[in-house]
Amino acid sequence: MPIRINLLAETQAAENLRRRDPVKRFAYVGALLAAAALAVSSWFQLKVMLANKDLAQVQAQIADRSNGSQRVMSEQKEINVAKMKLATLQKLNAGRFLEGNLLNALQLSTVEGVALTRLRVQQSYQLSKETASPEDDSPSNLKKPATVTENIVIALDAQDSGSNPGDQVNKFKDAIANQSYFKTMLNPTNGVLLTSLSAPQSAPDGRPFVLFTVECHYPEYTRH
Numbered sequence: 617m618p619i620r621i622n623l624l625a626e627t628q629a630a631e632n633l634r635r636r637d638p639v640k641r642f643a644y645v646g647a648l649l650a651a652a653a654l655a656v657s658s659w660f661q662l663k664v665m666l667a668n669k670d671l672a673q674v675q676a677q678i679a680d681r682s683n684g685s686q687r688v689m690s691e692q693k694e695i696n697v698a699k700m701k702l703a704t705l706q707k708l709n710a711g712r713f714l715e716g717n718l719l720n721a722l723q724l725s726t727v728e729g730v731a732l733t734r735l736r737v738q739q740s741y742q743l744s745k746e747t748a749s750p751e752d753d754s755p756s757n758l759k760k761p762a763t764v765t766e767n768i769v770i771a772l773d774a775q776d777s778g779s780n781p782g783d784q785v786n787k788f789k790d791a792i793a794n795q796s797y798f799k800t801m802l803n804p805t806n807g808v809l810l811t812s813l814s815a816p817q818s819a820p821d822g823r824p825f826v827l828f829t830v831e832c833h834y835p836e837y838t839r840h
Contacts, residue, residue, distance in 0.1 A: 704839075715737065717797060718770065718797070720797070721796075721797035721798060725791045726791070727784050728778065728784070729777055729784045730774050730778070730784050730788045731774060731777065733775050734772075734773035735771075735773075736770070737768070738769045738770075738771065739767070739768050740766075740767045741764050741765065742767070743762065743763075743764055744765065746761050747760045763838050765838045765839075766838075766839065767836055768834040769831055769834070770832040771829055771830075772792070772832070773828075774827075774828055775826070777819070777823060777824075781824050782813070782816070782826045785813060785826070786810075788830065789808055789830050792830060793807065793808040801834060802834060803834065803835050807832065807833050808831070808832055808833075809830070810828060810829070810830055811829045812828060812829040814827040
C-alpha cells in the first residue's frame with residue numbers, strides 16, 4: 617500500500633488556523649457593523665436634510681402668509697379710516713348751512729311796509745381739543761375726542777316805512793318766527809330776537825321810517 621505524503625499539510629493547517637482565528641472574525645464583524653452604522657447614519661442624515669427642506673418651505677409659507685395678513689390688516693385699517701372720513705363728510709353735508717334755503721324763506725316772510733336792507737350771516741366755530749387719556753380707564757373717565765361747535769346767527773337789518781313807522785316791526789318778527797323754515801331750524805326758545813330799534817327818521821322825500829334789526833339764532837351744532 618503506497619504511503620501518501622501531503623507536503624502542504626502544514627501550510628493548510630496554518631491556513632485553517634488563521635481562518636478560525638476569533639480576532640479576525642471579530643474584525644470582520646466589526647467592519648460589517650461599522651458599515652451598517654454608516655449606512656444607518658447616512659439614511660438618518662438624508663431624513664434630516666429632507667425634514668429641514670420641508671421645514672424651510674413651511675417657514676417660508678408662514679412668513680408669506682404673515683406678510684399677507686399684515687398687508688390685509690393695514691389695508692383694512694385704511695378702509696376703516698376712509699369709511700369714517702366719508703361718514704363724517706356725509707354728516708357734514710347733511711347738516712351744513714344752506715343759504716339758498718334761507719333766502720327762499722325770507723321771500724316767504726314779507727310784511728307790507730317793511731323792506732329788508734341788509735342780511736348778515738355770522739358763523740363761528742369753537743374748537744374743543746381732545747382730552748388726555750386718564751390713568752383711570754373706567755367708563756366715567758373715557759378719553760373724549762376733539763369737537764367743533766358751530767354757532768350761526770342771522771342778522772336782518774330792515775326798514776319800516778309803513779303808515780305808522782314801528783307798528784310793522786313786531787309783525788315782521790312774528791312772520792319770521794312763524795315761517796316753516798325758521799320754525800324748524802331756529803332755537804325753539806328765543807330763536808328770533810329784536811335787537812335794535814331806531815327812533816323815527818325822515819327820508820329825503822320826507823316820509824318817516826324806523827330802522828330795526830332782527831336776529832335769528834340757530835341751535836349750536838357740535839361735530840366730532
